Amino acid sequence: MELFDATKDWAEVFKPLIKKYKNKKHPLDYQNLYQLLVMVVLSAQDSDANINKVAPPLFEVFPNLKSLSESTIEDLIPYITKVRNFNTKASWLIEIAQTLKTDKNIPTTMEELVALKGIGRKSANVIMREAEVPAEGIVCDLHVIRVAPRIGIVKESKDGNKVEKELMKALPKEIWGDIGMAISFLGRETCRPTYPKCPDCPVQNDCQYLLKTI
Known part of the structure; x- marks a missing residue:
C-alpha cells in the first residue's frame, strides 16, 4: 500500500507535533x-x-x-x-x-x-x-525510519540517510532541529509498530496510514 503524499504542506501538518515535543529532552539521561x-x-x-x-x-x-x-x-x-x-x-x-x-x-x-x-x-x-545549535540535518533514528513513511511524508526505506535526505527536502530548515525527535517521540509513545494509538496522535487527520485504513 503506497502511502507517500508529496502534495501536503507537511510543515503545517507537523505544527501540533512539534508543539508537543519541542523542548522534550532526549531519552538518554545525560548531564552534560x-x-x-x-x-x-x-x-x-x-x-x-x-x-x-x-x-x-x-x-x-x-x-x-x-x-x-x-x-x-x-x-x-x-x-x-x-x-x-x-x-x-x-x-x-x-x-x-x-x-x-x-x-x-x-x-x-x-x-x-x-x-x-x-x-x-x-x-x-x-x-x-x-546542544541547541542550528540544525544541519534531521534526527533519523529507527523510530523516524518507521514512522515517517507510515505518516506519508517519505517513501519507505531502511536507509536512514536516505529518509533524512527526503525529510530535508520536504520540510523547511527552520524546523529541522525539532521535527526528527518529535517524530521519534511519536513513534516511541503513540505510533507503535503494532496497535498504534491513532486517536492520541497529533497528526491523525493527515496520516496516510490512518486514512488508508478507515
Whole structure:
C-alpha cells in the first residue's frame, strides 16, 4: 500500500507535533555534552534504557574526556560489557577522547562530529539538537525510519540517510532541529509498530496510514 503524499504542506501538518515535543529532552539521561557524546556512541544498535543503566558507574570512573583520554581500551571495557559491540565502541571512545583531549573541544557542527569515530549523521544530529545549535540535518533514528513513511511524508526505506535526505527536502530548515525527535517521540509513545494509538496522535487527520485504513 503506497502511502507517500508529496502534495501536503507537511510543515503545517507537523505544527501540533512539534508543539508537543519541542523542548522534550532526549531519552538518554545525560548531564552534560561529554556524557551525551559517550552515550550516543554506546547507544548505536542498543537501547537508550540499557545505556542509561550502564552510564552512571562509567561516568564515576571516567567523568570527562581528559580522564578517558588517559585510559586504555582495557580500562574502559569492564564498564560497558553489557553494551552491544562493546569492544568496537570502547576503541571508538578512546580514539575520540585522545583526539579531542578535553570537554571544551567537543564539536557541535556536522562536519566535525561525523569526522569522529562512531559518530554518523544520526548521532551528530542528536548531539546538535541537544546542544541547541542550528540544525544541519534531521534526527533519523529507527523510530523516524518507521514512522515517517507510515505518516506519508517519505517513501519507505531502511536507509536512514536516505529518509533524512527526503525529510530535508520536504520540510523547511527552520524546523529541522525539532521535527526528527518529535517524530521519534511519536513513534516511541503513540505510533507503535503494532496497535498504534491513532486517536492520541497529533497528526491523525493527515496520516496516510490512518486514512488508508478507515
